[in-house]
Amino acid sequence: MSKPLTLESAAWAVAALVLLLLLPMIFSATTVDWANEVIYWAILCLGVNLVLGYMGYVSLGHAMFIGTGAYFLALFVDFAEVPLGWSIPLVVVGTALLGLVVGAIVMRVNRIQFLVITLAIAELIHGVFHQIRATGGDDGHSANDTWRVDLTWFGGWDTSESTGFYYWNLLCLLAVMLVLWRFLRSPFGSVLVGIRENEQRMTSLGYNIAIYKIIAFAVSGAAAGVAGILYAQNLQSVNPEPLTWQVSGEALLMVIIGGRKYFIGPVLGAAFYIVVKHLLESITSEYIIFLGLAFMAIVAFFGRGIAGYFVDLYVWAKRRAGVGRPGAPAAEAGE
Amino acid sequence: MAALVLEDLTMSFGALEVIKDISLDVKSGERHAIIGPNGAGKTTLFNLITGWLKPKRGRILLDGQSIAGMSPRRLSYRGLARSFQRNTLFEGLTVEENLRLACQAHRRAKYDPARDRTAYKDILEKAHVAAETMALGDSLGKPVDELAYGQKRQLEVGIALCADPKILLLDEPAAGTSPGERTQLISLIGDLPRNVTVVLVEHDMDVVFEVSDRITVLDYGRLLATGRPEEIRESDAVREAYLGKSGA
Ligand SMILES: Nc1ncnc2c1ncn2[C@@H]1O[C@H](COP(=O)(O)OP(=O)(O)O)[C@@H](O)[C@H]1O
Ligand SMILES: [Mg+2]
Numbered sequence: 001m002s003k004p005l006t007l008e009s010a011a012w013a014v015a016a017l018v019l020l021l022l023l024p025m026i027f028s029a030t031t032v033d034w035a036n037e038v039i040y041w042a043i044l045c046l047g048v049n050l051v052l053g054y055m056g057y058v059s060l061g062h063a064m065f066i067g068t069g070a071y072f073l074a075l076f077v078d079f080a081e082v083p084l085g086w087s088i089p090l091v092v093v094g095t096a097l098l099g100l101v102v103g104a105i106v107m108r109v110n111r112i113q114f115l116v117i118t119l120a121i122a123e124l125i126h127g128v129f130h131q132i133r134a135t136g137g138d139d140g141h142s143a144n145d146t147w148r149v150d151l152t153w154f155g156g157w158d159t160s161e162s163t164g165f166y167y168w169n170l171l172c173l174l175a176v177m178l179v180l181w182r183f184l185r186s187p188f189g190s191v192l193v194g195i196r197e198n199e200q201r202m203t204s205l206g207y208n209i210a211i212y213k214i215i216a217f218a219v220s221g222a223a224a225g226v227a228g229i230l231y232a233q234n235l236q237s238v239n240p241e242p243l244t245w246q247v248s249g250e251a252l253l254m255v256i257i258g259g260r261k262y263f264i265g266p267v268l269g270a271a272f273y274i275v276v277k278h279l280l281e282s283i284t285s286e287y288i289i290f291l292g293l294a295f296m297a298i299v300a301f302f303g304r305g306i307a308g309y310f311v312d313l314y315v316w317a318k319r320r321a322g323v324g325r326p327g328a329p330a331a332e333a334g335e
Numbered sequence: 336m337a338a339l340v341l342e343d344l345t346m347s348f349g350a351l352e353v354i355k356d357i358s359l360d361v362k363s364g365e366r367h368a369i370i371g372p373n374g375a376g377k378t379t380l381f382n383l384i385t386g387w388l389k390p391k392r393g394r395i396l397l398d399g400q401s402i403a404g405m406s407p408r409r410l411s412y413r414g415l416a417r418s419f420q421r422n423t424l425f426e427g428l429t430v431e432e433n434l435r436l437a438c439q440a441h442r443r444a445k446y447d448p449a450r451d452r453t454a455y456k457d458i459l460e461k462a463h464v465a466a467e468t469m470a471l472g473d474s475l476g477k478p479v480d481e482l483a484y485g486q487k488r489q490l491e492v493g494i495a496l497c498a499d500p501k502i503l504l505l506d507e508p509a510a511g512t513s514p515g516e517r518t519q520l521i522s523l524i525g526d527l528p529r530n531v532t533v534v535l536v537e538h539d540m541d542v543v544f545e546v547s548d549r550i551t552v553l554d555y556g557r558l559l560a561t562g563r564p565e566e567i568r569e570s571d572a573v574r575e576a577y578l579g580k581s582g583a
Contacts, residue, residue, distance in 0.1 A: 187445050
């Protein structure tokens with residue numbers, strides 16, 4: 001059962017938010033750039049985890065949503081010349097529609113077929129954008145003007161520089177988290193968990209699980225589409241790279257490292273992965289080896305991911321403090 | 336009035352005919368037991384009635400209407416609910432959430448994507464009532480994987496109850512339980528409201544003769560006999576084919 005949002009967990013959330021708001025003032029400019037990278041990964045991972053952690057299906061194709069999200073933005077703004085303010089919601093709708101279509105294709109397949117078919121569709125889309133001349137094929141396409149939202153009317157908020165863009169990213173991350181949080185705690189969200197736990201029983205009870213899978217995939221795709229928007233805005237260009245299967249794979253890794261049973265897991269996983277990657281990169285060019293070792297260690301020693309580790313730590317601390325109240329600030333995906 | 340009618344039902348897996356020309360009436364409100372050795376076709380019969388399998392021949396009538404071609408989902412809306420021989424639970428979730436999902440299944444609330452699930456107090460309340468009915472009131476917050484085996488079987492039945500079924504099909508509800516657990520489970524089933532028709536597969540003869548109004552005996556997909564417990568006990572055919580073998 002979902003635990004009510006207690007005063008204590010609200011306090012934790014506020015503390016985290018304050019820290020995130022102060023981040024550009026505490027850390028260097030490089031850190032802010034990293035944070036901007038973390039955020040689009042985090043949003044992609046939140047989308048992935050809706051399908052993985054909640055519904056129990058492994059998608060190897062979420063690159064298609066972040067990738068097409070980025071391309072849709074380029075196409076709407078630079079080719080269709082739709083104003084940026086309209087393009088952004090249109091991209092979200094577009095990736096949601098793609099999610100509906102893909103969801104309809106995979107709604108009746110088993111978990112292995114699901115993995116293979118999502119991969120195949122993503123590769124197909126990758127191939128298409130690789131070939132399209134208008135958007136520069138393999139080289140990609142750079143923004144004609146800017147793809148960043150003009151928020152200077154709001155107290156001079158300048159998204160063209162790193163820190164201002166960071167706050168825009170943060171706003172998007174919080175918005176996505178709020179929507180997904182409500183969605184996953186709703187009756188609809190509870191059905192997705194039921195599908196993860198036992199599809200046969202859900203059908204027997206009278207649930208139309210195919211509909212739920214399709215809509216879950218659309219919501220998940222739309223979230224990843226938001227990540228695509230931020231990716232394109234960050235680079236001020238698009239290219240086929242976010243459409244590659246490696247991106248889908250990395251997102252899965254981040255989710256598992258962060259803890260797929262926890263709502264916050266994907267965000268922690270993305271932050272950990274990107275920060276560790278950059279730290280290792282600055283030390284050695286063979287960073288990928290150490291990255292691999294670090295992840296194996298995490299999966300081996302912290303089976304429930306970083307979020308799971310924090311929850312255990314929290315419970316342990318409580319017990320030591322003599323409060324002894326079981327329960328954790330992060331809501332478990334299943335509960 | 337017959338709640339459920341089977342007419343010349345036949346079903347085969349490839350060349351293997353596992354249900355052979357079965358005709359049967361289950362009366363409204365009846366406690367009807369189906370017995371027969373392993374492999375007799377009892378589970379297959381349930382799968383046919385609940386739409387998981389399609390018959391090769393014959394008809395199934397629910398309240399006088401044919402249910403040919405209806406999916407398990409649609410049949411659940413027609414008042415059919417079942418439990419499974421092997422635990423079919425939401426293992427990672429609490430008892431409460433298992434029952435809440437079950438109670439939500441026929442409600443429009445199940446499509447609500449925004450409100451908190453706990454805002455639907457009536458659904459939650461109903462889940463609690465189902466828990467009490469199956470003597471799980473003290474285990475609401477427990478994850479299923481921490482339940483004793485007998486409690487899992489109680490939950491298996493409890494989930495089926497949540498839909499307010501007109502007909503409840505219980506496939507070996509006490510399978511694998513200890514004698515104590517079995518006694519409790521059977522008494523819980525015996526206490527179910529009389530407006531629910533219960534079709535029960537069960538191996539324990541003492542139990543069957545105690546709780547059922549009528550008994551149907553299956554053997555190798557064939558219906559050997561249907562009748563009141565004392566008729567079945569005295570039937571030569573049944574004694575030969577089944578009761579004799581099981582030593583009851
Ligand atoms: N999916 C299946 N495919 C092939 N044969 C099956 C299948 N399910 C059951 N059977 C066979 O059908 C017969 C009846 O099985 P079942 O209905 O499970 O019996 P019971 O529940 O009475 O023990 C058995 O011989 C079994 O091996
Ligand atoms: Mg059986």
